Amino acid sequence: MKKKSDAPAAVESGLFGDLPTPPAAPARRDGLLFFSYSRLSLYEECPLKYKFKYIDKLPEEPKYYFAFGSSVHKALEFLYSVKAPPFPTAEEVCEAFRMDWERKSYLEKGYRTQAKADDDYRKGLAMLKAYYEHNRAAFRPPFLVEYSTDVAVDGLLVRAISDRIDYLGDGRVLITDYKTGKDVRREPAQLYMYQKIMELDPALKERIAENYGQRVGSVRIEKMLYYHVPSNKEYPFARASDSEIGGFWERVLETAENIKGLKFDATPGERECRWCDYKSSCPEYFGGHPRPEEPGAPASSERIEALVDRYGRLKEKMDEIKAQLDELAASIGRAAGNGGSYAGDSFTASVTKIPKWEFRDREAVLGVLDQFDLYQRAMNVTVAGLSGLLDSPDLSAEARKRLLEHAVRKTAVEIKVVRKPGT
Numbered sequence: 177m178k179k180k181s182d183a184p185a186a187v188e189s190g191l192f193g194d195l196p197t198p199p200a201a202p203a204r205r206d207g208l209l210f211f212s213y214s215r216l217s218l219y220e221e222c223p224l225k226y227k228f229k230y231i232d233k234l235p236e237e238p239k240y241y242f243a244f245g246s247s248v249h250k251a252l253e254f255l256y257s258v259k260a261p262p263f264p265t266a267e268e269v270c271e272a273f274r275m276d277w278e279r280k281s282y283l284e285k286g287y288r289t290q291a292k293a294d295d296d297y298r299k300g301l302a303m304l305k306a307y308y309e310h311n312r313a314a315f316r317p318p319f320l321v322e323y324s325t326d327v328a329v330d331g332l333l334v335r336a337i338s339d340r341i342d343y344l345g346d347g348r349v350l351i352t353d354y355k356t357g358k359d360v361r362r363e364p365a366q367l368y369m370y371q372k373i374m375e376l377d378p379a380l381k382e383r384i385a386e387n388y389g390q391r392v393g394s395v396r397i398e399k400m401l402y403y404h405v406p407s408n409k410e411y412p413f414a415r416a417s418d419s420e421i422g423g424f425w426e427r428v429l430e431t432a433e434n435i436k437g438l439k440f441d442a443t444p445g446e447r448e449c450r451w452c453d454y455k456s457s458c459p460e461y462f463g464g465h466p467r468p469e470e471p472g473a474p475a476s477s478e479r480i481e482a483l484v485d486r487y488g489r490l491k492e493k494m495d496e497i498k499a500q501l502d503e504l505a506a507s508i509g510r511a512a513g514n515g516g517s518y519a520g521d522s523f524t525a526s527v528t529k530i531p532k533w534e535f536r537d538r539e540a541v542l543g544v545l546d547q548f549d550l551y552q553r554a555m556n557v558t559v560a561g562l563s564g565l566l567d568s569p570d571l572s573a574e575a576r577k578r579l580l581e582h583a584v585r586k587t588a589v590e591i592k593v594v595r596k597p598g599t
């Protein structure tokens with residue numbers, strides 16, 4: 177049963193007191209609601225999670241398994257993007273994998289350590305080499321790779337993305353989805369979505385006409401295939417019956433109606449919440465337990481354990497984010513020369529370089545302060561206090577010389593970012 181969310185509505189000050197903030201609207205184009213298989217499955221998992229991701233647009237944690245799968249897909253896309261043989265060599269496919277892999281740091285990809293990322297990198301290379309050897313005798317250029325289409329149907333604009341489509345003649349196609357996880361689970365909703373949307377897609381008929389010179393009245397998904405790259409095994413699925421597709425589509429329309437009606441009640445559960453990135457924003461999550469009735473109520477020992485876990489997870493997250501921010505700030509600092517203002521798609525940044533002192537040997541610095549009776553002048557034995565002392569013009573030459581023996585001049589990068597209006 178669905179639980180009601182007791183999250184207080186956001187408020188803003190109005191002339192006559194606090195006014196509730198109107199809820200954010202779901203994204204639309206030309207009055208059509210954006211939809212996809214992933215949106216459906218996320219809403220069915222937890223409507224509040226859907227809202228956090230697609231409406232509030234709260235950032236998600238990077239997932240290393242997505243990063244890994246994405247780089248393998250990029251390499252396969254490179255392999256199959258040829259219009260006619262010869263195909264790229266195995267080395268060139270591995271190089272495509274490497275180039276995509278190196279676009280992001282291990283933290284940006286969602287790995288906790290460089291060693292784990294390196295391990296997966298080696299696994300990816302081995303996987304692609306094995307794939308290449310297993311399939312090289314049967315290489316043939318597919319009809320389409322990484323085909324993405326948006327189809328308007330029943331008030332929705334549904335996006336479907338297919339890894340690979342092969343043309344079988346007479347409007348019939350085979351769709352292949354490459355899987356890189358540990359195992360392959362049949363995902364009926366994904367298969368139904370492919371069948372429903374690709375068969376309605378007018379652009380696909382146009383592409384058949386362009387590529388094969390055949391004007392077909394309709395497209396028919398003859399077969400669908402999950403290809404498990406780690407094991408080089410194929411999992412074929414026959415096309416779904418009309419009644420299966422009909423039942424599935426009713427489910428889609430009901431979900432879309434709920435989204436349009438802004439129904440985002442949380443459905444917390446062990447499985448749903450475990451991998452959810454929005455626990456810290458979620459009023460329904462309390463270490464996997466229902467939130468206590470009274471916010472100030474004393475926590476039981478069980479709840480303290482849950483709080484400790486939650487605190488630990490957030491602290492880990494914060495440390496990882498801090499490391500990523502430091503790495504990015506250093507890269508921006510190197511690229512920005514003496515500083516200035518820069519604009520990305522969504523943010524503008526003003527970058528300032530600030531000279532600063534760093535002190536290496538605390539005991540030695542304390543000795544110098546003691547020798548020249550400077551404790552009082554330093555105010556605090558902190559970097560700021562010592563920097564002020566070093567920079568003051570009336571410090572004796574000898575004391576400055578001795579302090580400088582333990583100081584290094586560095587450059588700090590200060591970055592102020594502002595989101596661009598309307599992004």
Ligand code: SF4
Nearest residue numbers: 222444449452458461
């Ligand atoms: S923590 Fe659980 S209840 Fe809250 S949004 Fe995530 S999945 Fe839904």
